[in-house]
Amino acid sequence: MAADLKRRRAIKAIGAAAIVSQVGLSKLARAEVKLRYSNASNAGYLANIVMTEYWQEVAKRTNGEVQCEVFWGTLGGEQTLLNGVALGTLDGYHGAYTGMREFDLFYTVGLFRDYDHAARVINGPLRDKLQKAFEAKYKVHMLGLGRAGTFGLQTKPKPSSWADIKGLKVRTGPIEGVVESLKAIGTNPVTIAFNEVYTALQQGVVDGQVTLNTLIITMKYYEVVKHWIRNDFGLGFDKVVIAQRTWNRIKPEHRKMMQDLFFEMEQKKWYPVLKQRLDADYKKWEELMGAGTVITLPEAELRKLTTPTAERLANQILGPGTYKQIQDTA
Numbered sequence: 001m002a003a004d005l006k007r008r009r010a011i012k013a014i015g016a017a018a019i020v021s022q023v024g025l026s027k028l029a030r031a032e033v034k035l036r037y038s039n040a041s042n043a044g045y046l047a048n049i050v051m052t053e054y055w056q057e058v059a060k061r062t063n064g065e066v067q068c069e070v071f072w073g074t075l076g077g078e079q080t081l082l083n084g085v086a087l088g089t090l091d092g093y094h095g096a097y098t099g100m101r102e103f104d105l106f107y108t109v110g111l112f113r114d115y116d117h118a119a120r121v122i123n124g125p126l127r128d129k130l131q132k133a134f135e136a137k138y139k140v141h142m143l144g145l146g147r148a149g150t151f152g153l154q155t156k157p158k159p160s161s162w163a164d165i166k167g168l169k170v171r172t173g174p175i176e177g178v179v180e181s182l183k184a185i186g187t188n189p190v191t192i193a194f195n196e197v198y199t200a201l202q203q204g205v206v207d208g209q210v211t212l213n214t215l216i217i218t219m220k221y222y223e224v225v226k227h228w229i230r231n232d233f234g235l236g237f238d239k240v241v242i243a244q245r246t247w248n249r250i251k252p253e254h255r256k257m258m259q260d261l262f263f264e265m266e267q268k269k270w271y272p273v274l275k276q277r278l279d280a281d282y283k284k285w286e287e288l289m290g291a292g293t294v295i296t297l298p299e300a301e302l303r304k305l306t307t308p309t310a311e312r313l314a315n316q317i318l319g320p321g322t323y324k325q326i327q328d329t330a
Contacts, residue, residue: 033250035091039072046277054262088243092241100133107234111326139244141241151178153209159295159297168208169190178210228294
């Protein structure tokens with residue numbers, strides 16, 4: 001009897017120790033801030049792959065104090081998601097949509113020398129102005145802009161110069177920078193929803209299109225358009241934001257780490273992969289469509305045609321002197 005009583009006491013002691021241990025572990029792993037974060041595309045989209053890894057690394061570096069649940073392609077379109085961040089149903093989002101001229105401006109051809117220059121400008125002299133504009137409209141902190149890929153111009157007829165493109169009806173999305181750039185080179189821009197582009201090209205409603213280069217092979221546009229102009233026709237960006245109310249709950253040292261980590265991962269794991277994929281896509285296009293169907297036209301002439309538009313929009317949208325500030329950024 002005494003032995004049984006002793007054994008029961010020992011079991012209780014072990015159980016109590018186990019409970020204490022579990023509570024301790026739970027306390028260590030319990031998130032002080034837990035976010036709901038989303039994008040409209042599926043889990044295979046490069047940005048979503050990178051941001052999944054980003055949030056895993058954030059949880060690791062904060063010892064579980066900041067954790068994130070991600071929703072890829074399940075909660076609606078980009079406008080719905082960004083509005084959800086503003087209204088409080090989500091804590092963060094990345095995507096192309098902002099509904100703001102300040103960001104649509106960046107798609108203008110000739111505004112930046114290249115993607116590296118764009119990153120230095122946006123994360124440098126323009127960052128405070130962009131952050132204030134974003135916060136005023138949506139009450140969000142702008143973690144940064146992910147370089148989502150260059151835009152490409154495609155045409156049915158083969159152009160030998162920029163003059164050959166004048167007068168063509170070219171599809172675009174409702175992005176001011178792209179629309180104005182198309183006007184600058186003499187085309188007639190036609191705004192058509194993304195899900196209607198293939199049919200519009202197939203039926204001859206338009207003579208060409210501007211779209212994100214990384215989508216061209218995936219969407220099988222080689223079935224409905226012949227030529228792909230290699231010159232970048234605007235730069236795409238995913239805006240990465242966190243609700244200000246959520247950002248303010250994160251410890252200052254964690255906020256700094258998260259900001260630095262985003263810049264590091266965007267530079268090393270986001271942008272370089274895009275460049276590699278695009279080179280492969282150009283090669284694939286010529287395998288499918290024949291040699292000479294990927295065309296490079298004179299870059300200097302494109303810049304000459306589009307620079308006045310880029311300067312006008314930059315100074316109009318972000319204030320006088322903005323275009324010079326952008327160009328003066330090394």
